Amino acid sequence: MTIAATSGENRTESGLVVGVDVGGTKVAAGVVDVTGAIVASVRRPTPTHEPAEVADTIDAAVAELRAAVGPESVRAVGIGAAGWIDRERSHVLFAPNLAWRNEPLRDEVSARTGLPVVVENDANAMAWGEYRFGAGRGHDDLVCVTVGTGIGGGIVLGGRLYRGRFGIGGEIGHMQLVAGGHLCGCGNRGCFEQYGSGRALVRTARELVSTSPAAGRRLLESADGDVTRLTGPAITAAAQEGDPLAVKCFEEIGSWLGRGLASLAAILDPGRFVVGGGVAEADDLLLGPARAEFRNSLSGRAYRPEADIVVAELGPPAGIIGAADLARH
Numbered sequence: 001m002t003i004a005a006t007s008g009e010n011r012t013e014s015g016l017v018v019g020v021d022v023g024g025t026k027v028a029a030g031v032v033d034v035t036g037a038i039v040a041s042v043r044r045p046t047p048t049h050e051p052a053e054v055a056d057t058i059d060a061a062v063a064e065l066r067a068a069v070g071p072e073s074v075r076a077v078g079i080g081a082a083g084w085i086d087r088e089r090s091h092v093l094f095a096p097n098l099a100w101r102n103e104p105l106r107d108e109v110s111a112r113t114g115l116p117v118v119v120e121n122d123a124n125a126m127a128w129g130e131y132r133f134g135a136g137r138g139h140d141d142l143v144c145v146t147v148g149t150g151i152g153g154g155i156v157l158g159g160r161l162y163r164g165r166f167g168i169g170g171e172i173g174h175m176q177l178v179a180g181g182h183l184c185g186c187g188n189r190g191c192f193e194q195y196g197s198g199r200a201l202v203r204t205a206r207e208l209v210s211t212s213p214a215a216g217r218r219l220l221e222s223a224d225g226d227v228t229r230l231t232g233p234a235i236t237a238a239a240q241e242g243d244p245l246a247v248k249c250f251e252e253i254g255s256w257l258g259r260g261l262a263s264l265a266a267i268l269d270p271g272r273f274v275v276g277g278g279v280a281e282a283d284d285l286l287l288g289p290a291r292a293e294f295r296n297s298l299s300g301r302a303y304r305p306e307a308d309i310v311v312a313e314l315g316p317p318a319g320i321i322g323a324a325d326l327a328r329h
């Protein structure tokens with residue numbers, strides 16, 4: 001566990017809120033001030049088997065942060081969790097990588113900390129963070145896309161986070177793009193995240209290296225000669241050095257990403273797409289092909305204003321910052 005206190009010049013005594021990002025492997029928490037700055041942070045491994053242990057871990061992280069900034073100055077806790085959250089923002093209905101099944105997380109954490117608690121889906125929290133303090137500032141109609149192993153999404157419409165009737169809207173990674181396509185972890189086939197994500201990047205690279213070993217030599221070397229050990233960061237590094245096969249992999253998943261965003265534009269007509277997550281660190285290697293295919297696939301192209309597609313600004317802390325801001329309001 002680490003604790004880091006950073007600059008707190010802008011904070012006001014009454015304006016501090018703790019944001020917590022609960023993922024499948026780690027619980028990351030930070031004290032966030034009114035400007036969206038993280039003034040202290042902590043992280044712990046996620047206990048994945050017992051729901052009560054997750055609440056205990058969140059409570060311990062909050063207690064440590066309160067000790068660091070002054071117990072009386074923290075007003076609320078916002079939690080971004082990797083799961084489906086109900087409309088009341090109190091229960092985690094389902095979390096594929098955690099033990100939560102209809103878990104009353106809000107009340108569990110509120111009882112432990114004695115603070116008001118808001119629970120939100122992690123991708124929604126990231127979208128809200130980017131909208132308030134990052135690349136989405138000033139765009140009241142915004143879609144935030146997180147391209148990691150899978151694809152997450154958060155939608156802001158008219159300056160409000162769109163949750164849907166049951167609280168579980170915005171799962172854009174599971175819109176079906178390819179009839180009878182690759183099997184997805186959700187049980188369906190052909191989902192967006194099977195084509196435009198980090199998982200798809202690695203799958204594409206493995207296929208191309210296996211079919212053209214000469215062209216794939218650089219990538220194969222990065223995996224010690226074993227194609228099954230090829231990783232996303234290694235493919236990104238090779239592409240950034242100009243390796244043609246690695247660049248081709250990004251063109252492939254980037255164009256799928258652009259196609260998916262064009263479908264979303266047809267439905268939602270946002271002014272901006274913000275693309276974050278680990279794979280987006282490749283920046284224009286991913287977004288260049290995505291923008292090109294977006295323009296190609298957009299319905300009524302050339303007769304309508306086009307949304308722009310930009311890379312996220314806040315990085316991994318977006319979820320902490322967004323969850324805290326949602327709890328503040």
Ligand SMILES: [Zn+2]
Nearest residue numbers: 174184186191
């Ligand atoms: Zn799916």
